[in-house]
Amino acid sequence: MEQLLLLAAVICFGAAVLKFAGSRFRAAERRDAAPAKNREPWRTVPIQEAAPLLAAENAVILDVRTQEEFDQGHLAGAVCLPVETLTDGDLTVLLPDKHAPLVVYCRTGHRSAEAAQILSELGYEDITDLAGGILAWDGETVTD
Known part of the structure; x- marks a missing residue:
């Protein structure tokens, strides 16, 4: 035993x-x-570091919040393209150059991450997601 x-x-x-x-x-x-490697095919940067990206001459700044949120204040030069509409129809009519730098943001960063994923799946190659969204932005906003 x-x-x-x-x-x-x-x-x-x-x-x-x-x-x-x-x-x-x-x-x-x-x-x-x-x-x-970063598993995401886009990059995420803190919104406080976004100034050079937003100032780039050929950058397309996409606010993926609702039209109502956009109307209350957005980054200068931004285009409102709600995340819910990204898969409606042919996006190449609005964004024909899949190589152009796209900068996406929303209110807090959740919808913009979703938008970056969708844009990447649609073949867009140069996507930057602004982490923290417009709530983290300490610069001016416009309501034009």
Whole structure:
């Protein structure tokens, strides 16, 4: 009986050692692997760092909030294109150049992330999502 208990203890100890060694081996493989690419095909930047993007001559600034929200105040030069409408019809009529830089924002950053995903799936290549949305913006807004 003692030998059986001793054998069981040795087997348990061996299994623990193998499990520990395996997890350390997998961790070492992850450290040695190339860094993972950003899974999102667009970039997200804090809205406080957006000034150069917004000032770019060929950038298209998309406010993906509702028309009512847009009318209450938006970034200068922005075009209202609610996220709910991005899959309605042919977007290339409004945004023909799929290589042009697109800067998207909303109120807090949730809808703009959704919009960036949709735009990416539609083939647009240069998309920047402004994190934090217009609520994080400390600059001027317009109501034109």
